[in-house]
Amino acid sequence: MDRTTLVQFIRRQEKMTPGATGEFTNLMNEVLVGAKIVSLQVNNAGLGEDILGMSGRVNVQGEEVQKLDDYANDIFIKLVGESGNICAITSEENEKPVIIPPDRAGKYIFMVDPLDGSSNIDVNVNIGSIFSVYRKQSPGPDVTDDDLLQPGHQQVAAGYIIYGPSTLFVYTSGNGVHTFTLDPALGEFFLSTQDMKIPRQGSTYSVNEGNSQVWQEPQKKLVEYLKENDKETKRPYKLRYIGSLVADFHRTLLKGGIFMYPGDKKSPEGKLRYAFEAAPMAMIVENAGGKASNGKERILDIKPTDIHQRVPLYIGSPEDMDRAHALLA
Secondary structure: OOOOEHHHHHHHHHHOOOOOOOHHHHHHHHHHHHHHHHHHHHHOOOOOOOOOOEEEEEOOOOOEEEHHHHHHHHHHHHHHHOOOOEEEEEEOOOOOOEEOOHHHOOOEEEEEEEEEOHHHHHHOOOEEEEEEEEEOOOOOOOOOHHHHOOOHHHEEEEEEEEEOOOEEEEEEOOOOEEEEEEEOOOOEEEEEEOOOOOOOOOOEEEOOHHHHHHOOHHHHHHHHHHHOOEHHHOEOOEEOOOOOHHHHHHHHHHHOOEEEEOOOOOOOOOOEEHHHHHHHHHHHHHHOOOEEEOOOOEHHHOOOOOOOOEEOEEEEOHHHHHHHHHHHO
């Protein structure tokens, strides 16, 4: 493993960026500290204090909140909110944005899904945190919808932390996708893969087929196509589905293929949040050579109308995505 730390890597990139002020580096430092704290708590879940199970609270999405959801949310909001580098934080767990007072505010907007896949916590399946960073757009001290509802292509950076057999920090600031692995003995993230590239075609698809009865016909035809036997197009594909977006996406990023969370007859707009899940993952996959869409248009071109807006998501290898678009059309 390369002994370059995450902070060293970001500082090197900062020196190559004209006009860099160091604010982004400071912000990322707070994010990685939060990742270390949450990683430790996830790894110790079930030991000592009771951190497993439900908190008894229901979030803005109408979902029951796990205790670790609340814990991770509090950690990221506290650390990032006190960094002096941001003017607002939006979280999947909070109905409204957290606005930083102007005298302590910076120029960035921070968006976070503090603990994605939290329904898998109690069964010890990989979970993660997803984040993205935007730059404030409106003049003056007030935070407006122009700042909070930006299209994904205006992200300054996006990343996720996956808590599994090892804790990985995967991020992009528009110059490639880079992975860092946490050394628990030293408490440092070290560079493990620089400039990751997704395979042009994979051999797996990832989707919750338990919802197939409520799928629209184009989605049913797409999955049937992937199951067909055709050596020329390297089919059939194998089904691989964990039910934790960070885990399913990370496997797709490494191995290729396609991850799908379509809209259906019950939820036409899908269930994944644009700001907290779809947009950051789309920025990452595109910087790795892949593609992401809602089945019709590029995810990063969508301008959301609500902080908690949901979208269908198709994301993965470019050749698999092209075939999917042709069939969905």
